[in-house]
Amino acid sequence: MKIPEFQGMLKAKKSDCAVFYNSDSSRSSPNLFYFSGYSGLGALVIPARHNPFLIAPEMEFQRAKKSSVKKVYSMEKKRFFESIYQTIRKNKIKTGNIAIDKNNFTLNSFRHFKKQFKKSKIRDIAFDSIKLRELKTEKEIQYLKISCKYADKILQKAIRNFKSFRTESEAAAFLEYGAKKLGLELSFNPIVASGSNGSMPHHEPKNEKIKKGFCVIDFGVKYMGYCSDITRTVYIGKPSQKDKKIYSMLLKIQKDAINQVNESKKCSELYNFVNESLGKYKKYFTHGLGHGVGVEIHEMPNLTLNSKDRIKNGMLFTIEPGVYFPKKFGIRIEDTILFKNRTIPLTKTSKDLIII
């Protein structure tokens, strides 16, 4: 995506090229994937004035060949940065000024990198790439819509089947299976947090009986590498009037917050609106209101107290207020929202309290 825009950025910053790398199969550079569609081991070089190319080890060569980057060179995995250096030299790309992503460059990789690129000046392109990825292209919006559609479909099926799950793990496994059998990756490990576990926003599903009361289900898939994100809270058993009241309150706030979204709206204002609306419950709202989504599950904008971001055309983000009562229970309601001239919720599963 956006290779010409990125090259324009490099030129403006007087960088000769950008280098992104994956040296470890368990951690992959979001920018490498964003610009190439490749997520295997290796490196992506984007020269400011020439076509980008990939450098991949023998065992990943065929996979790299299937990416959107036409030129793929072979590398010696053990001589990772040396291979990158040699390939750049062979291609006669200037290296006086190299842009890298310092959010995804470790200190030890940098030491090896600098051994090769001794004379190069290094610039950080992390923030600029994040900003570039903040506004989605038509193609990306298309992928993200499909991603949300799949998330809705699989989540709804899980809710319909919820009675048959004995444990949180079974519910999480069902969600994951629904994604995987369609060839979809997950945006993150599903959260199924029942009863008091629900008071931990990032609870990991346990292989233990689902507890009575509220149960938070947070789920998302990746379609063509693009993340969806949705949370629904269901109720196991018979909710009291108080339970229903607090759920309705949170739901109204979530809907109101979505209605507050508007072009140029400050994200911190959206956060504050929710925080104020929560009144005496605001101390139980322990995380941000939302975050951008894209090839990463957490992108720009940030919908937090101190955010400087504003809503712009082409942004895709979550709205997810929650309340967490320590050792008691938690409730969270989350949708993925597109802002494109108007506010368009992409996740559409019913938000009425479902009683299981």
Place this chain on the structure above:
Amino acid sequence: MKIPEFQGMLKAKKSDCAVFYNSDSSRSSPNLFYFSGYSGLGALVIPARHNPFLIAPEMEFQRAKKSSVKKVYSMEKKRFFESIYQTIRKNKIKTGNIAIDKNNFTLNSFRHFKKQFKKSKIRDIAFDSIKLRELKTEKEIQYLKISCKYADKILQKAIRNFKSFRTESEAAAFLEYGAKKLGLELSFNPIVASGSNGSMPHHEPKNEKIKKGFCVIDFGVKYMGYCSDITRTVYIGKPSQKDKKIYSMLLKIQKDAINQVNESKKCSELYNFVNESLGKYKKYFTHGLGHGVGVEIHEMPNLTLNSKDRIKNGMLFTIEPGVYFPKKFGIRIEDTILFKNRTIPLTKTSKDLIII
């Protein structure tokens, strides 16, 4: 695990403390988990001469409290390294010399870190921690045995059901579901690579019909955070004599390689043995012979051409020769092996060629 040993290491290196961090929910520090059992956001401080403590944001506080570290402090997520600094100061821990893991410390995090710890000397503890984790404790061996047992069980069930899978994705989803419903994480995304896809060692399962011929299935789970790793190659359809012959050759080499494992054996020798045994096929063996497993799927030792490692008591590693014929097919056979006075294969699924 091994906190006293690690503290001894810090003292020997004249480090006052070690700091490990997770600032991003999609990437977690293996050392933070290894020493604390906690994998959420936050930081772990291990002073050379005092008890370790965790620092976690409000939303992760309860999860951190459930870890093996007794003392947990609260942090402001937006002031990540500032909170770490303040907590260390409050605990009167010296910071003249701080050990960090440079393999898991990004350039931008380091910039923020150094703003706080201006006067501290920084040492890299990456390699030492990897070496510490190379030899497993009894408790770790126990976890890893159970992990391998689960991997075997789930893989065998998948093989028994293989006829019912229409696509690679369905087979991969079945494996994953088997793990998740038991509350187990995966060591890595399962590989199901049929026909020509099998020639890519790291092929990602596709939502397309399983092809005839060899099908590589590479799978592992995490039990209590500890990884198992096993590969079997099955055959869809009727193998020719030539197919059977090449499979038998690879299987014999894999078994012979396991038999070659011995105390103090050079890992490079094991690699060379396999490479030489492959004869004219050696150019189709495009990756290492194996790798250690533990809290990470790739640990020490390395069983590669240039490895300096030797087999020692308490090591756990894979033996996984493979041959990959570009655009045609691939075969890989892999077991997780414990060396403890003798060679003990922990994965036990039959290696006879299974015809589906």
